[in-house]
Amino acid sequence: xxxxxxxxxxxxxxxxxxxxxxxxxxxxxxxxxxxxxxxxxxxxxxxxxxxxxxxxxxxxxxxxxxxxxxxxxxxxxxxxxxxxxxxxxxxxxxxxxxxxxxxxxxxxxxxxxxxxxxxxxxxxxxxxxxxxxxxxxxxxxxxxxxxxxxxxxxxxxxxxxxxxxxxxxxxxxxxxxxxxxxxxxxxxxxxxxxxxxxxxxxxxxxxxxxxxxxxxxxxxxxxxxxxxxxxxxxxxxxxxxxxxxxxxxxxxxxxxxxxxxxxxxxxxxxxxxxxxxxxxxxxxxxxxxxxxxxxxxxxxxxxxxx
Numbered sequence: 001x002x003x004x005x006x007x008x009x010x011x012x013x014x015x016x017x018x019x020x021x022x023x024x025x026x027x028x029x030x031x032x033x034x035x036x037x038x039x040x041x042x043x044x045x046x047x048x049x050x051x052x053x054x055x056x057x058x059x060x061x062x063x064x065x066x067x068x069x070x071x072x073x074x075x076x077x078x079x080x081x082x083x084x085x086x087x088x089x090x091x092x093x094x095x096x097x098x099x100x101x102x103x104x105x106x107x108x109x110x111x112x113x114x115x116x117x118x119x120x121x122x123x124x125x126x127x128x129x130x131x132x133x134x135x136x137x138x139x140x141x142x143x144x145x146x147x148x149x150x151x152x153x154x155x156x157x158x159x160x161x162x163x164x165x166x167x168x169x170x171x172x173x174x175x176x177x178x179x180x181x182x183x184x185x186x187x188x189x190x191x192x193x194x195x196x197x198x199x200x201x202x203x204x205x206x207x208x209x210x211x212x213x214x215x216x217x218x219x220x221x222x223x224x225x226x227x228x229x230x231x232x233x234x235x236x237x238x239x240x241x242x243x244x245x246x247x248x249x250x251x252x253x254x255x256x257x258x259x260x261x262x263x264x265x266x267x268x269x270x271x272x273x274x275x276x277x278x279x280x281x282x283x284x285x286x287x288x289x290x291x292x293x294x295x296x297x298x299x300x301x302x303x304x305x306x
Contacts, residue, residue, distance in 0.1 A: 041100075070089065138152065249289045
């Protein structure tokens with residue numbers, strides 16, 4: 001396959017330990033859960049799996065501990081058809097884990113112990129320059145150090161590569177990280193932290209996207225959950241709505257969106273079609289339990305594409 005169709009995902013991999021319950025516990029409260037699942041997760045791995053299931057050739061770079069969770073992760077991702085040849089094993093840190101609580105409305109709260117994810121450093125990125133050079137597109141998130149993100153962006157700029165930055169989990173970013181960025185995909189909370197604008201209606205979404213564009217981001221997509229996604233680019237600006245569904249678990253929906261978005265763009269689709277495709281993939285995922293287990297396959301979206 002032509003390298004220009006290859007997606008390079010650089011980011012985190014965790015094992016998710018999920019408890020389903022009626023409501024979130026309050027401070028000091030112990031509650032009984034209804035179901036426990038242990039699933040592969042992490043924003044980087046989730047997005048890599050989403051892209052692979054939806055048809056992309058995916059190379060995934062992450063750092064894992066030399067432990068049971070790390071070995072399981074490698075097996076799981078290889079079974080998804082993802083190229084794991086450049087995986088990095090950290091002998092000094094455990095693999096990342098996440099504790100997720102999902103309430104009866106499908107909302108979640110998450111605590112992550114990142115482990116080896118936070119030891120993926122700039123020197124590791126220097127070691128994968130050929131992968132960056134040969135990628136058709138690069139997809140990154142913020143569950144690895146910001147210094148590592150900075151090195152990825154600098155090397156990508158040298159090779160004139162497009163980078164999609166999913167700024168999750170939410171954190172403030174220096175302007176130099178944003179200036180010249182091809183695309184950023186915050187949700188409402190992340191957009192507020194990046195811009196200082198509370199997303200509370202159409203005008204505030206426009207204000208937030210304008211700020212990010214002025215910081216030098218070429219394409220801004222703010223995901224708005226069940227409302228869809230607002231796009232601001234040179235060729236299209238506006239809200240792209242999503243089909244209404246009954247959500248039972250929103251864990252990993254944003255990751256599904258980002259993986260699907262990258263796939264559609266790599267396929268040569270314009271931004272309007274790519275975001276519509278990503279909306280559809282994410283809307284399917286929230287009707288199922290789990291993160292990676294909820295990600296749809298390409299044949300489930302074929303009718304939508306056509």
